[in-house]
Amino acid sequence: MEPFDFIEIRVxxxxxxxxxxxxxxxxxxxRMGFSYEEIEDLKVAISEAMSNATTHxxxxxxxxxxxxxxxxxxxxxxxxxDRGESFDLNQVKDGLGPYKxxxxxxxxxxxxxxLFLIEALMDKVEIxxxxxxxxxxxxxxxENEVDLDGDQISTTQ
Amino acid sequence: MNLDIKIEExxxxxxxxxxxxxxxxxxxxxxxxxxxxxxxxxxxxITVDLNRVNYMDSTGLGVFISILKATKxxxxxxxxxxxxxxxxxxxxxxxxxxxxxxxxxxxxxx
Numbered sequence: 001m002e003p004f005d006f007i008e009i010r011v012x013x014x015x016x017x018x019x020x021x022x023x024x025x026x027x028x029x030x031r032m033g034f035s036y037e038e039i040e041d042l043k044v045a046i047s048e049a050m051s052n053a054t055t056h057x058x059x060x061x062x063x064x065x066x067x068x069x070x071x072x073x074x075x076x077x078x079x080x081x082d083r084g085e086s087f088d089l090n091q092v093k094d095g096l097g098p099y100k101x102x103x104x105x106x107x108x109x110x111x112x113x114x115l116f117l118i119e120a121l122m123d124k125v126e127i128x129x130x131x132x133x134x135x136x137x138x139x140x141x142x143e144n145e146v147d148l149d150g151d152q153i154s155t156t157q
Numbered sequence: 158m159n160l161d162i163k164i165e166e167x168x169x170x171x172x173x174x175x176x177x178x179x180x181x182x183x184x185x186x187x188x189x190x191x192x193x194x195x196x197x198x199x200x201x202x203i204t205v206d207l208n209r210v211n212y213m214d215s216t217g218l219g220v221f222i223s224i225l226k227a228t229k230x231x232x233x234x235x236x237x238x239x240x241x242x243x244x245x246x247x248x249x250x251x252x253x254x255x256x257x258x259x260x261x262x263x264x265x266x267x
Binding site for chain 1: 158179181182183212214215216218219243247250251252253255256
């Protein structure tokens with residue numbers, strides 16, 4: 001089996017802990033060697049998953065959110081799980097997408113961009129909604145691509 | 158991990174709002190509570206300076222969408238200025254930069 005380190009954090013499903021999870025994410029991603037930009041992407045994506053869990057899952061009732069980080073050689077896998085109310089995944093997915101020019105401002109969904117951003121910022125996203133909601137996100141380390149880009153710039157000059 | 162909100166009334170119905178810190182699920186309700194009374198005035202002009210906002214996610218986008226809606230209903234204006242690259246990128250990815258007025262002539266983050 002592919003070796004990896006696993007880190008698990010469990011916090012109350014409250015908005016004030018989203019920032020705590022964000023800081024932890026930043027630390028883990030930094031130690032793996034992700035770039036500044038990638039770390040910012042990870043912070044947003046994981047905060048979005050966690051915000052979802054705190055606002056929808058427990059509806060004011062006490063609950064917990066579990067965040068699991070799988071640190072692999074070439075990627076970071078993050079799982080955000082709650083045991084609160086499940087939601088209709090297909091219905092949510094229908095509502096995904098950026099703002100389009102022909103939409104009127106009145107029709108804009110104030111909370112509709114969270115899952116869309118997760119999909120835009122991570123390399124792979126899976127959502128399971130059977131017993132609570134589990135969001136599984138993957139981001140790859142792209143060290144080699146940076147080198148290739150660097151070469152290209154020097155040869156074209 | 159907090160958001161500092163400072164509101165200055167330049168002249169009648171012209172407001173400049175300075176934000177510093179992080180806009181997330183925890184601080185977004187506070188931001189909405191601070192901005193909404195301004196947006197609900199008729200013919201107001203609101204400029205929000207995000208120079209010192211170093212983190213924002215969709216909860217912040219949600220606040221600005223609802224503030225934009227309120228300003229439209231009250232014939233007011235909303236403008237965002239001095240966004241850091243990361244924050245600006247979120248408006249671009251979601252396409253919201255086409256309906257919310259963003260002044261990019263001054264870049265934030267310095």
